[in-house]
Structures are given as structure tokens and as C-alpha cells.
Amino acid sequence: MSIYLLPLVFFVLRWFFSSLFCLPWSLFDPFLALVAMHAFFHGFEARRNIMFALFCGLVRDMTGLDTLGLYMLTYLATALAVA
DSSP states (O other): OOGGGHHHHHHHHHHHHHHHSOOOOTTOOHHHHHHHHHHHHTTTOHHHHHHHHHHHHHHHHHHSSSOTTHHHHHHHHHHHHHO
């Protein structure tokens, strides 16, 4: 499975749980968890970590109502801090 497919799968799961079961995801951010796990296991591949963090941030920014680029910067900082 491609690593870039996981954020899209988590987006669908997040939508499913929040709309059908009315369960809020306010305490857990699955995209941030993906970025942290990817950066932890691929610590020496800086370019791959940066691209994955930016992709996860872009998916989160495109599906939310927050400022564009906010999650991209925070996910990038998290990936660099973990790596």
C-alpha cells in the first residue's frame, strides 16, 4: 500500500465516525499521528519526511475550515522535531 494513501483513508474514516456515529475526534489527530510515526521510522530520509508531512497537511487543510497552510507548517515542524 502506498504511504500517500493512508491520509486519504484516515480522512474517510474520520468523516465516517464523525457523521454517522457523532463521535468527535477532538482529542486525537490521525494525520499528526501518521506524520509522527512516519518520521520516527524513516528518520534519516529528510526529503521523504518533508514531502509526507506536507501532503498530510495539505489534505487536512483542504478538508478543514482553518487557515490554509496552518496544518502544513505544524505537521512539517512535528516531522522535523521527531526525526
